Amino acid sequence: MIIVFKQNATVEEKTKLKNQLESKGFQIHASDGVNASLFGVVGDTSALDINLLRVVEGVEKVMRVQEPFKRANRMFHPEDSIIDVAGRKFGGKKLQVIAGPCSVETQEQVTEIAKDVKAAGATLMRGGAFKPRTSPYSFQGLKEKGLDFLKNARAATGLPIVTEIMSPYMVERFVEDVDLIQVGARNMQNFDLLKELGKTNKPILLKRGLAATIEEWLMAAEYIMSEGNENVILCERGIRTFETYTRNTLDVSAIPAVKRLSHLPVVVDPSHAAGMWWMVEPLAKAAVAVGADGLLIEVHNDPEAAWCDGAQSLKPDRFAKLMGDLRGIANIVGREL
Amino acid sequence: MIIVFKQNATVEEKTKLKNQLESKGFQIHASDGVNASLFGVVGDTSALDINLLRVVEGVEKVMRVQEPFKRANRMFHPEDSIIDVAGRKFGGKKLQVIAGPCSVETQEQVTEIAKDVKAAGATLMRGGAFKPRTSPYSFQGLKEKGLDFLKNARAATGLPIVTEIMSPYMVERFVEDVDLIQVGARNMQNFDLLKELGKTNKPILLKRGLAATIEEWLMAAEYIMSEGNENVILCERGIRTFETYTRNTLDVSAIPAVKRLSHLPVVVDPSHAAGMWWMVEPLAKAAVAVGADGLLIEVHNDPEAAWCDGAQSLKPDRFAKLMGDLRGIANIVGREL
Amino acid sequence: MIIVFKQNATVEEKTKLKNQLESKGFQIHASDGVNASLFGVVGDTSALDINLLRVVEGVEKVMRVQEPFKRANRMFHPEDSIIDVAGRKFGGKKLQVIAGPCSVETQEQVTEIAKDVKAAGATLMRGGAFKPRTSPYSFQGLKEKGLDFLKNARAATGLPIVTEIMSPYMVERFVEDVDLIQVGARNMQNFDLLKELGKTNKPILLKRGLAATIEEWLMAAEYIMSEGNENVILCERGIRTFETYTRNTLDVSAIPAVKRLSHLPVVVDPSHAAGMWWMVEPLAKAAVAVGADGLLIEVHNDPEAAWCDGAQSLKPDRFAKLMGDLRGIANIVGREL
Amino acid sequence: MIIVFKQNATVEEKTKLKNQLESKGFQIHASDGVNASLFGVVGDTSALDINLLRVVEGVEKVMRVQEPFKRANRMFHPEDSIIDVAGRKFGGKKLQVIAGPCSVETQEQVTEIAKDVKAAGATLMRGGAFKPRTSPYSFQGLKEKGLDFLKNARAATGLPIVTEIMSPYMVERFVEDVDLIQVGARNMQNFDLLKELGKTNKPILLKRGLAATIEEWLMAAEYIMSEGNENVILCERGIRTFETYTRNTLDVSAIPAVKRLSHLPVVVDPSHAAGMWWMVEPLAKAAVAVGADGLLIEVHNDPEAAWCDGAQSLKPDRFAKLMGDLRGIANIVGREL
Known part of the structure; x- marks a missing residue:
């Protein structure tokens, strides 16, 4: 961490701050220039509150050198993490494809779609x-009724269940019934929910917030991990930009960025990013080409009659055809699907 | 609502959709142009899901004419709402000023600051x-201990308490102890929390999300109001932009915009927007000049020793001086403080 | 175009506007609902200024139904445009790859890199x-000296030249010497420059502005095309978002979006988007997978000594290896490279 | 400037870079921590290209400590600059108000409006x-005909002329005829135009780009100043955000930010930010309250018949009334109008 002093900062101010930081176990490397004078703070600064330093008399600004996340940080965990979801491994050579309808509607609907996506090669189901x-x-x-339908569809197909949680009241039920618990974009910084999930040992699919930076996203993962649950899979689902033609803008560069900063697996949801089924296919291909560890794709057997988000759902036959192309691209980039 | 058809949409497709909408009680006004053919859908379209229509065969796009919020909409409630918080009225001629520390630290700290801000003219306290x-x-x-300290400070000063809730587990306790329950920016779309608060009759201070549009913000208010609690006060606290010099960008134009679209009162938090105490003063003045119904200002008696966000806190004497200037500006724009 | 009236708009106000628009040759389809009353304006509304209508007494808001661009619009030109740049065809089955250094430094540098990228399969050179x-x-x-070096490199390799213009003063020289004239992101709305280029018949590579919407980008193309020059190739190069880890955020969804809205070819510049060489490779693969008509890639034989943007330049051997992978992905998505 | 090294950077890599920087006259202060090792680079780093350093073998990242602008920087010019525009002084105690129509339409129109705004207290006219x-x-x-009309209106009223330049071809004519040359938001980074204007000694009104940071805006000012013309007045006119209800989002916090970072005067254009006349009034009040050095307001005597942007124009009588309120607020914040 670098502390930059104001031009008129006094020796007393600097000395006071130096003593304060040294008493907390940090080393201070001072450097005085013509126009700027600064401290390099050496030690584990992740718990040091940058805003508390900014207010100190004489301080002009404070800049972080190290990322504020620790457990999610690749620096302290150089190998890729492999997260096991009911036998499906996220983060290894093989890509995982989660597919299914936006919302669970009837038992017939969810079971039928689960069978279709399984036949096409999906390895988990969503709803x-x-x-x-x-x-x-x-x-x-x-x-709750939707959870029951999902369980029956799992019994019928063997596909593990991925579904979204919205309230801490439901954590116990989800731990019981769900294989991969999704935290949606709007709840990425619902810190109380993240902490509760951190106390379980269930795999968590953490979607990126609509306007979140990669650092904030990894700090949300850190909330879960700091409570003890290191089974976090990240999910890029598009960020908000000025573009209104697409629902959100899929940030494919987040995939190589996250993989460099963190050891956690990262999957891509092209359906929510696009908001239109005909764009899901090219975005899914781009996601595999850029190095994602998996995909989350909306599939519906009757999109026009869907109760929600039919516009962005693929029909099962298009999904099956897409899987073929994805397999080819995965091979070229050294992966399997 | 306007439905625009594709150039190659068939008569059958249009007729089918027309019948479907008419069976739901809507009237259809069809209009055929050279390059576009469209339906005007007349009726209460607020419950009509725009995404369900976008997926219909033959439909190119769907555009809303009316805002999707109803209870928050000034169209159906032309007079300003006045929200009563323990006797303090938000939304009338008189501005309300909520002041206090970012975080409650000790009983002495919070009581002392409460006395200071009351002496300077604040009408509610925060912490x-x-x-x-x-x-x-x-x-x-x-x-919980922080809530106790706040209650004691209220007993000592008579100032009503404004503080943030983060979890549905705490709703009962907050209804008991707090006068104005704040929902923070990160929880603006924590819909389960909003619904729980909608079932109470406590006034809610709803902060705008970091990247939320005004429409999304009013839809969040609608979540609370649709459950029966119409005591919502909005709070603009800065939005995320590309500018990094300030913590957030205070959107002063949101004030006249909200007051035109909605009947709900709207207050401004210049402290979180600025992130730096020296910028709080000009922003507070701008907020009053632009027509805000009140302010939420961080005040700390020892910012350098604050446990959180000291950088953006005013000292009591600066706050008192600022209040004088705000009073003058309020008078010029036809308000009182 | 849809004109929505205020609730209290009078019959006189509506009649006056109706007559005004009809006298300009538009047809008006009126529709009256409970909460809103509106006009559908039928005819070529691309030249109708939306802001002039918004100010009319009684009007609440105005919404476009059709895109405001005409010559760039696929609706009026359903087939893909093929733009010929000195024999290289952009927009057909074969992808074009433009490669070379960020800036021209010496004759030796630019000629050597041109030879390297040609050997690896690039079909045009940049600098x-x-x-x-x-x-x-x-x-x-x-x-000007840089232009001379580029010409010599072209003579040595046969690769057509792509380079950026910044001033209308240089149009004549560029038309003489350059094969594909690039308009940079910062000049995307330098309308005077666009008009001057529209008066030539040279192919123009129009980069998307840093915060431009797809519609604004296509309107910039329309500026060139409306002057008579329809040889426009679009270039996505990343947009500004809140993410600071990457220089810009490559918007891959813009590729299928542009290809649906317009008949113009669109290429991708992964180098400027990423700002870091190790991210150029995955982004280039994503660009081909998503359907781009070509790539613009920075290659430098000595990035550490580059005079500009070395950090995002590939070395020739990495570029050659990347070309192999891109070829495989192109085949899977039905293209050639 | 701080250079952060990779964990695996070698002593040779560091030594090489140290020698290189020292040979350019910089001093290096090295600091080695557990997880990070860094160099503080002391000297005038404004001409040091951050991207050239990022590519050096062993370097992880490079962070600026000092702002990259020099002539615009308050650090090297602590007093406020006062810019004289035909006798009107920008940057002193007195605020300057520039008013007039969006576009010049006829001689009668522009002269009449000039007289109206002068009567209401405007000190310069725009068109x-x-x-x-x-x-x-x-x-x-x-x-050109518009320029002639403006000159005649100036002759009739004595108000200096403010108008926008779009092309370097027009610099000579503008220097001859215009008192304050405006560079529009879309041309903020039209560097060739900025340099040409930097070679004149005319005052320049530099609008902030639609998505520009404050630093980029000051760097655009630096382009003009580095050529010798230090007569730059900045103009905040709203930035692009996700909010679509307003045309742009007026960034009032940019005013205190710019005044802290720079010595240049800064004025506010509430008309373009709002896009709706009824919002111009509260925003203008906010601008004066927050400390702007002046305003740029669109006034039209017949907004419904305006050729451009009538929706955001005030009528002369509303403008006159507004001026009264602005005077009151100016006095409270220690200014005059």
Whole structure:
């Protein structure tokens, strides 16, 4: 951490701060220039609050040198983490594909789609039971009943279940019934929920917030990991930009960035990013080409009649065809699917 | 709502959609142009899911004409709402000023600051007991003990308490002890929390999300109101932009915009927007000049020793001086403080 | 175009506007609902100024139904445009790869790199002679001398030249010497320059502005095309987002979006988007996978000694290896390279 | 400037870089920590290209300590600059108000409005002769004839002329006829135009780019100043954010930020930021309250018939009334108007 002093900072101010930091176990390397004078603070600065330093008399600004995340940081964990979700391994050579409808509607619907996506090569299934909707007047999900339908579909196909949690009240039930618990973009900084999930040992799929930086996303992972649960899989699902033609802008550069900064696996959700089914296919290909560890794709057998987000769902036959292309691209970039 | 058809949409597709919408009670006004053919959908479209229509065969795009919020909408409630918080009225001629430390630290600290800000003219006090921090390694607040300190400070000064809630588990306790329950920017779309608060009758201070549009913010208010609690006060606290010199960018234009779209009162938090105490004063003046119904200002008696966000806290004497200037500006724009 | 009236708009106001628009040759389809009353304006509205209508007494808001661009619009030109640059065809089955250094430094440097990239399969070469730099104190390019070096390199390799223009003063010289004239991101809305280039018949490579929407980008293309020059190739080079780890965020979804909205070819510059050489490779693969018509890649034989942007330059051997992978991905998505 | 090394950087790599920088006259202060090792580079680093250092073998990242602008920097010029525009002084105690129509339409129109705004207290007049429009099919301005009309209006009222330049071809004519030459937001990084204007001694009104940071804006000022022309007045006119209700988001915090970083005067254009006349008034008040050195306000005597941007123009009587309120606020914040 670098502390830059104001031009008129006094020797007393600097000495006071130096003593304070040294008493906390940090080493100080001072450097005086013509226009700027600064301290290099050496030690584990991740718990040092940058805002507390900015207010110190004489300090102009404070800059971090190291990332503020520790358990998620590749520096302290150079090998890729492999997260096991009911036997499916995220982060290794093989890519995992999670597919299914935006929301669970009926037992028939979810079981049928689960069979279709399994036949096409998907290795896990998704389906929303609790739905975070912008409007309180939109369909909010089948809730507990939706979980039951998912369990039956799992029994019928063997595909592990991925579904979103919205409230700490539901943690116990999800731990019991769900294989990979999704935290949605709008809850990425719902810190109380993250902490509760950190106390379980279930794999967590942590979606990136709509306007979150990569650092904030990794700090959200750190919230879960700091409570003891290191089974975190990241999910890029598009960020908000000025572009309104697409629902969100898929940030493919986040994939190589995250893989350099962290050891955690990262998958891509092209469906929410695009918001339009015809764009899901090229984005899915781009995601595999750029090095994602897996995909999360919405598939519906009757998109026009879907209760939610039909516009961005692929039909099972298009999904099957897409899987073929993805397999080819995966091979070229040294992966399997 | 306007539905624009594709150039190659068939008569059958249009007829099918027309019948479907009419069966739901909407009227359809069709209009055919050279390059575009469209439907005007007449009726209460707030519960109509725009994404369900986008996926219909033949549809090119769907555009809303009316805002999707109803209870928060000034169209259906032309007069300003006045929200009563323990006798302090938000939304009328008189501005309300909420002041206090970022976080509650000790009983002495919070009581002393409460006395100082009351003497300077503040009408409510604030102080964080539960703190949403980007890092799990930063101070997370005194929690329940912090609430006790706030209650004692209220007993000593008579100032109503404003403090942030982070979890649905705490709703009962907050309803008991707090006068104005704050929902922070990171929880603006924590829909489960909003619904729980909607079932109470406590006034809610709803902060705007870091990258939220005004429409999303009002839809978050709608979540609370749709459950029956119409006591919502909005709080602009800066939005994320590319500018890194300030912590966030205070969006003063949101004030006249919200007041035109909605009947709810809106206050401004210049402290979080600025992130630097010397910028709080000009921003507070701008907020009053632009027409805000109140302010939320961080004041600390010893910012250098603050446990959190001292950099953006005013000392009591600066706050008192600022209040004088704000009073003058309020008078010029036809308000009182 | 849809004109939405205020609730209290009078019959006189509506009749006056109706007559006004009809006298300009538009047809008006009126539609009256409970909460909103509106006009559908039928005809070629691309020249109708939306802001002039917004100010009319009684009007609440105005919404476009059709895109404001015409010559760039696929609706009026359903087939893909193929742009010929000295025999290299952009927009057909075969992808074009433009490679070379960020800035032209010496004759030896540019000729040697041109030979290297040609050997690896590049079909055009790039090199900056006029450099738009954020700081006036940074190297501004070799200017005219740089153009001479590029011409000599072309003579030595046969590769057509792509280089950036910054001033209308240079149009004549560029038309004489350059094969594909690049307009940089910062000049995307330098309308006077666009108009001058529209009066030539040279192919133009139009980079997307740092914070431009797809519609603004296509409107910039329209500026060139409306003057008569329809030889426009678009170039996605990353947009500004909150993410600071990468220089810019490559918007891969812009590729399928542009190809749906417009008939113009679109290429991708992964080097400027990433700002770091190790990220150029995965982004280039993603660009081909998503359907780009070509790539613009920075290659330098001695990045550490480069005068500009060495950090994002590939060395020739890495570039050659990358070309192999790109070829494989191109085949999978039905293209050639 | 701080150079952070990779964990595996070798002594040779560090020594090589140290020698290289010392040979350019910089002093190096090295600091070695457990997880990071770094160099503090002491000297005038404003001409040091950060991207050239990032590519050096062993370097992880490079961080600036000092701002990259020099002539615009308050550190080297602690007093406020006062810029004289035909006798009107920008940057002193008195605020300057520039008012007039968006575009010059007829001699009668511009002269009449000039008289109106003068009567209301405006001290300079504005009017667009060359108009940068998003669409090539929109009205592009009266061009030279517009300049003639402005000159006649100046002769009739004595108000100095402020108008926008779009092309380097027009510099000579503008220097001859215009009192304050405006560079529009879209040309903020049209570096060739900035350099040409830097060779004159005319005052320049430099608008902030739509998505520009404060640092980029000051670097654009630096482009003009580095050529010798230090008569630069900055103009905040709203930045692009996700909010679509307003045309742009007026960044009032940029005013205190710029005044702390730079000695240059800064004025505010609330009309372009708002895009709606009823919002211009509260934003203008906020601008004065926050400390702006002046305002740029669109006034039209017949907004409904305006050729451009009528929606955001005030009528002369509203403008006159607004001026009264602004005077009151100016007095409270220690200024005059």
